[in-house]
Amino acid sequence: EKLLMEACLELFKTDYVVGIQDMGAAGLTSSSFEMAGRSGSGMRLSLDKVPMREAGMSPYELMLSESQERMLICAKKGCEEKIKEIFAKWDLDAAVIGEVTDSGKMELFWHGELAGVIPIEPLSEAAPVLDRPIKKPAYMAQIAQQNLCGCGASERELDAAFDKIFGDPEVLNKSYIYDQYDASVGLNSAKRPGMLGAAVMRVKQNGVKLAMAADCNTRMNYVHPRIGAALAVASAGRKVAMSGATPLAITDCLNYGNPQNPEVMWQFAQGCEGIKQACAALNTPVISGNVSLYNETGGVSIQPTPAIVCVGTNEGEIIPSDFCASGVSVYLVGDTKGVFAGSLYMKTVENRVAGSLPELNLKAERALWDFAIEAGRSGVLEFANSVGIGGVAITLAKMACVGGIGGEFEMSCDDSRDIFDESFSRAIFGVRDEAKFKELAAKYGLSLMRLGISGGEVFRINSVRKNLKALKEIYFGEFAKIVKSED
Known part of the structure; x- marks a missing residue:
């Protein structure tokens, strides 16, 4: 390929x-x-x-x-x-x-x-249009009100939740799989797999760098197929933007269950609409893709899975996605709104997939992209990474593991569990010039919060405190153990 x-x-x-x-x-x-x-x-x-x-x-x-x-x-x-x-x-x-x-x-x-x-x-040019019946799934009304209770969590509960989420296969490094294949064909891999965020290839002939990233949260697509699909487009594009590249287009792989089931067909139609809305607002047209239907076992369909890959170009420097330096001020940009519907916290700690999602503000999403791209070109950033599954806590922990550098962070929260919240349109930035960084954030109308500073052998966020060496052993080693145990 x-x-x-x-x-x-x-x-x-x-x-x-x-x-x-x-x-x-x-x-x-x-x-x-x-x-x-x-x-x-x-x-x-x-x-x-x-x-x-x-x-x-x-x-x-x-x-x-x-x-x-x-x-x-x-x-x-x-x-x-x-x-x-x-x-x-x-x-x-x-x-x-x-x-x-x-x-x-x-x-x-x-x-x-x-x-x-x-x-x-x-x-x-004149193929017949298949108009299958659609019906909103009955389960959506049942799960819509099943959000987290407002009781918060103790320090002990937060620590246990961190361990559960960080040890989930969705979070763990997957190098056991992809290291079996060559990622350096032609010596053009400017940012290799496993370095978080987008991967980047160099085009030798003209110096342009191609950034590519994939994303899809199946649980959020199950909770709300339209918002979930739009979020997949936004999240893939955000990863590309955080590398310093301008997102240009997407390809999709639309994986759904049996379309002869009106509820599955409704999910599919809603997913297509969400992708359409996001691509139009974010200026990332769909240039290719495919569809895989009838994905079911024993009459039970898979969760909607509109997998999105975004590609962009960058003629400047690549922004790293990990803690690549100590002593760097770390900021969170974007609003934290207590979004736990379809989150990894709810899956691993609450053992359920439920809740209701807010609408995705695509204007704010694009503003975050443009902010990151301009900040990168201005030399303001040391590193940047999209906030993904597991929220700020897990995103920071992965950045620490990959960079081999710890950090001490304090996140102001309305609910102690918000360190795991998965609100949309957020990113972590390591900042060289804080005054210029704040000036650019104001220009794009973005909120920001200084979390702390990178460095040391300890990873801490609020009351959760972990030894970095132990975290790295989990992050880089546990996935292989899981796979081998299932052989």
């Missing part, structure tokens, strides 16, 4: 290509129909010329195969060999498999014999 990306980036710098399409669901069929349908043209394909990973594949299988790491390219005539040379340089197969025609039909050949003819326009 990474080699394919590198080859395509090199190809984009040329004028050899008229169009390019990533192959998604239904593979060659959907990709070729989309390209021909948009242009009002036809297409002639020789399927026996398609590079195959298995011997003995039939024309039917070749058209519908959803093999990964493939692109369909429409090239200028006469540039075929030059394009092949680019892909060969990256050790990738590339083959001429057909040509554009004016027939308005998809003509499929197999070793010179016509294997099938399909009209393009009726399928690509």
Whole structure:
């Protein structure tokens, strides 16, 4: 996948290509129909010329195969060999498999014999719209009032809650999985996996850095499918912005249950609407994606899972996401509102997924992005990280573990449990120039709170105090133990 990306980036710098399409669901069929349908043209394909990973594949299988790491390219005539040379340089197969025609039909050949003819326009531009019945799930009324009680928590309860949340697989470092694969192909990984926030790749040819981040909180999508989906877009974009890059676009993978169930279809429709609203407000168009439905076991559907990946570009310095220096003032930017619906606290401590979510203020979200980008370019920041699952406490703890630097923090809370609250549109910043930082925050209308300072061998937030070495052992080691225990 990474080699394919590198080859395509090199190809984009040329004028050899008229169009390019990533192959998604239904593979060659959907990709070729989309390209021909948009242009009002036809297409002639020789399927026996398609590079195959298995011997003995039939024309039917070749058209519908959803093999990964493939692109369909429409090239200028006469540039075929030059394009092949680019892909060969990256050790990738590339083959001429057909040509554009004016027939308005998809003509499929197999070793010179016509294997099938399909009209393009009726399928690509005039396909019937499936209007399934929808119904708001009954469970939503049942869980809407199940928010946390207002009784707060003792110091002992907070300490126990921290241990439960920090030890949850969702929080733990996943390097046991991804370290088995090479993350340094072409030596272009400017910010490697595991360093929190967005990953960053360098484009050698022009010095631009590509920042990419993924996000989706399935519990919040279960509690409120529209807000949860919009939040996935916002959270992925926020991670990109915290790296200093400008978020530009998203791709999505919409995973839902059985759409023949009206309640699941309602979740799906609401999720699409949430993504649409967020992308329009945040100026991050959907440029690709796919849909996976019928995800259920024993008649029980999965929680709505609209996974979002955001990509952005950065021509300046990358902002680290961990405590990369001691003696740095640490600030929280954004409002804490006591949001526990669908939170990791409620899952691990309360053992339930419930509550009601407030609306997501997309204007405030975009202001936070723009603030982080400008602050980064101004040299004001030492580090920055989006506040994610587990709230401020867990976000700070992860930053301490990855950076190997502790810190002493005091967060003013209306409820002692708010250190774990998962309010939207918040981020942690390590600040070099506090006066300029405050000036920029005021410019963007953002609230801020000074939490403390990085440094030392202890991690503390309010009454929760942990030895950093012990935290690191949990963060970097426990996930592998969990996986191995389930073998």
